[in-house]
Amino acid sequence: MTAIELTNITKRFGDVTALDGVTLSIRDRENLSILGPSGSGKSSLLRIIAGLEHPDEGTVELDGKDQSGVPAHQRDVSIVFQNFALYPHLSSLGNITLGLRHGLGLSKQEAETRAREVASRMRVEELLHRRPKAMSGGQRQRIALARALARHAGVVLLDEPMSGLDAQLHISLRAEIHQLISQEGATGVTVTHDQQDAMSMADRIAVMDNGRIVQLGTPDELYDSPVSAFVAGFIGAPPMNLLSSVRTESGAMETAYGRVSTDVSSAALTGDVVLGVRPEDVRLGRPEHGNAWTTEGEVILVEPNGPLRTVHVDLGGSVLLLSCRSAERPQLHSRVAVWSDPEKIHVFHGPGGLRAGMASELGLTAAALSAAV
Numbered sequence: 496m497t498a499i500e501l502t503n504i505t506k507r508f509g510d511v512t513a514l515d516g517v518t519l520s521i522r523d524r525e526n527l528s529i530l531g532p533s534g535s536g537k538s539s540l541l542r543i544i545a546g547l548e549h550p551d552e553g554t555v556e557l558d559g560k561d562q563s564g565v566p567a568h569q570r571d572v573s574i575v576f577q578n579f580a581l582y583p584h585l586s587s588l589g590n591i592t593l594g595l596r597h598g599l600g601l602s603k604q605e606a607e608t609r610a611r612e613v614a615s616r617m618r619v620e621e622l623l624h625r626r627p628k629a630m631s632g633g634q635r636q637r638i639a640l641a642r643a644l645a646r647h648a649g650v651v652l653l654d655e656p657m658s659g660l661d662a663q664l665h666i667s668l669r670a671e672i673h674q675l676i677s678q679e680g681a682t683g684v685t686v687t688h689d690q691q692d693a694m695s696m697a698d699r700i701a702v703m704d705n706g707r708i709v710q711l712g713t714p715d716e717l718y719d720s721p722v723s724a725f726v727a728g729f730i731g732a733p734p735m736n737l738l739s740s741v742r743t744e745s746g747a748m749e750t751a752y753g754r755v756s757t758d759v760s761s762a763a764l765t766g767d768v769v770l771g772v773r774p775e776d777v778r779l780g781r782p783e784h785g786n787a788w789t790t791e792g793e794v795i796l797v798e799p800n801g802p803l804r805t806v807h808v809d810l811g812g813s814v815l816l817l818s819c820r821s822a823e824r825p826q827l828h829s830r831v832a833v834w835s836d837p838e839k840i841h842v843f844h845g846p847g848g849l850r851a852g853m854a855s856e857l858g859l860t861a862a863a864l865s866a867a868v
């Protein structure tokens with residue numbers, strides 16, 4: 496069963512095309528994150544599912560029913576807004592019960608019973624008589640979520656639910672939100688620009704750019720096989736190194752790792768390309784095998800990051816980030832050798848281009864350079 500079916504949704508605001516032909520099927524009980532940079536159309540898409548905004552073209556179906564003409568309050572949807580949108584003059588109990596009474600038509604007693612039941616499940620009963628200004632950001636966030644869950648809607652939409660919370664609260668709440676929506680048996684759609692939130696909360700992630708979905712997949716699929724340099728640079732922290740490379744002559748390419756030779760199978764690679772390598776796939780020291788791509792550079796920054804360190808190495812023209820265990824202690828300003836396995840090096844058709852494959856699949860070999868180092 497498909498819970499949410501979006502077909503060819505286009506939305507314009509004057510000259511701006513916020514959504515450009517978005518088609519997306521979200522499964523029943525799935526937790527989907529919509530991830531993308533500011534202005535990519537994430538909130539517009541969420542608001543269109545909720546019925547708060549109407550598409551210029553395209554349709555929204557919820558559980559197989561076309562929602563054209565169905566107003567927001569009659570859709571089987573609840574929404575948690577970025578700023579929580581709690582009424583300041585009402586207690587938490589009043590905030591939760593208001594929509595149940597006026598939106599769903601429950602009696603005062605029924606609404607209060609349901610509010611207390613959700614509050615107990617979320618362990619926020621002691622907050623029920625507080626007004627928003629007497630609560631912390633994290634507490635307000637929990638009440639906004641309780642209000643959404645109390646509707647028992649089939650779809651829960653969350654717009655940047657963790658923004659403005661401190662780092663510790665952020666991590667514990669994103670795990671809790673995921674669990675609560677799953678326990679509720681609801682389908683969850685979360686808008687975020689934070690790739691770590693999307694990676695940790697979602698069954699699948701839809702990556703948006705310029706009003707379009709550019710990739711839809713599980714967190715692992717996006718991490719291991721990004722379709723483009725844009726998606727590759729967006730997923731992962733620290734981000735993937737994206738290194739421009741220049742075709743110098745047929746059969747050779749100048750890269751941050753030096754000159755690389757290409758074989759016949761890479762003939763489809765025309766023009767300049769971008770190489771992508773994740774910091775955890777760059778190693779310090781001499782390569783462990785003859786196929787490795789290797790070069791040298793100067794350590795210009797070492798960032799401690801708990802058990803790992805992020806080391807910035809200036810290769811003379813481009814900076815390569817690598818993750819290493821904290822026990823390895825590269826000295827600032829020292830010269831180091833670094834290497835990568837061609838099976839871990841992604842090749843993209845230019846900065847805005849699609850992924851061509853891994854260097855190893857494309858027959859890109861760095862034998863000449865390895866011999867020189």
Ligand SMILES: Nc1ncnc2c1ncn2[C@@H]1O[C@H](COP(=O)(O)OP(=O)(O)OP(=O)(O)O)[C@@H](O)[C@H]1O
Nearest residue numbers: 508511513531532533534535536537538539540688
């Ligand atoms: N009500 C509106 N009037 C005019 N333009 C709008 C309106 N809502 C959105 N837009 C424009 O549509 C585009 C997409 O906006 P949207 O808010 O959906 O993006 P977003 O990815 O959610 O961004 P952010 O992460 O900054 O919230 C932007 O260029 C935005 O300026």
